[in-house]
Amino acid sequence: MKLYYAPQACSMASHIILRELQLPFEAIRVDNRSKRTADGQDFLGINPKGYVAALQLDNGEVLTEGPAILQYLADLKPESGLAAPNGTWQRVRLQETLNFITTEIHGPLGYLFNSAFDEPAQKVFRQKLAKRLALLEQTLERQDYLQGSQFGIADAYLFTVLRWTALFAIELANWPALVRFQARVEQRPAVRDALAVELA
Ligand SMILES: N[C@@H](CCC(=O)N[C@@H](CS)C(=O)NCC(=O)O)C(=O)O
Structure with a gap:
């Protein structure tokens, strides 16, 4: 997984949860002014919304919106207790x-x-x-x-x-x-x- 983040922005919540869950991920910094990533990509090509956080899954899908990303991550390891089980x-x-x-x-x-x-x-x-x-x-x-x-x-x-x-x-x-x-x-x-x- 790749987390597109800007330092100390709302994407830090997803960054924290990836670390809490000890999931393998790559953190890719985004310059929110230029909309370029630290590895030289056009961020708008990754997330047309142009804002962090964006989580790119290993299948290429890009998930945006912090609350959705946080729940997706917690559900990868329900035993962590970081989110109550779906349906409850x-x-x-x-x-x-x-x-x-x-x-x-x-x-x-x-x-x-x-x-x-x-x-x-x-x-x-x-x-x-x-x-x-x-x-x-x-x-x-x-x-x-x-x-x-x-x-x-x-x-x-x-x-x-x-x-x-x-x-x-x-x-x-x-x-x-x-x-x-x-x-x-x-x-x-x-x-x-x-x-x-x-x-x-
Ligand atoms: N609705 C989005 C909002 C994300 C958001 O506000 N991101 C800010 C940083 S905290 C951002 O990247 N802003 C840059 C911009 O809008 O150009 C979410 O909840 O994830």
Whole structure:
């Protein structure tokens, strides 16, 4: 498998999960501005959407959209417990959480990278984020991880996007359970290894 990624982008969640599962893969860096890959390919030829993450399977198929990639990977090794089994109520809850992260956290944080949004628009995104982070705070006050006591794919995703708050002076210390969550996840060897590659 090949993971097309940009350093510290949302693709880091898939990178973490590939390492958690100890799956063989090649990480190929994408320059999101030029849309060229580090091995000289036109990224738009691989993923016409032009964004990471993209996972190329050994049969040539390219899977995109972080929540789909994360679930695909976890299902390759169901015994890992990184995702509840398909067809269970817990899996539906996991999908609810992944969708919440993608639309309510990743979305508004992603818009803050876009300097075309003026101050009033940015304020709307920041206020929305604060409300959503307060909800996550309540969950993570009760339990160590989003689905309960065990780390899973939603945690890798949340960890990845919450790291961006530092770039926009969003004071995560306002949500102490989120700070503890970030520290907890960052201690995992797979997370450390992914960070070491992406920060290099
Ligand atoms: N809906 C996509 C969004 C992916 C996304 O936002 N990727 C960003 C990095 S976090 C990107 O590559 N942006 C570059 C661009 O859109 O040109 C997903 O959830 O995977």
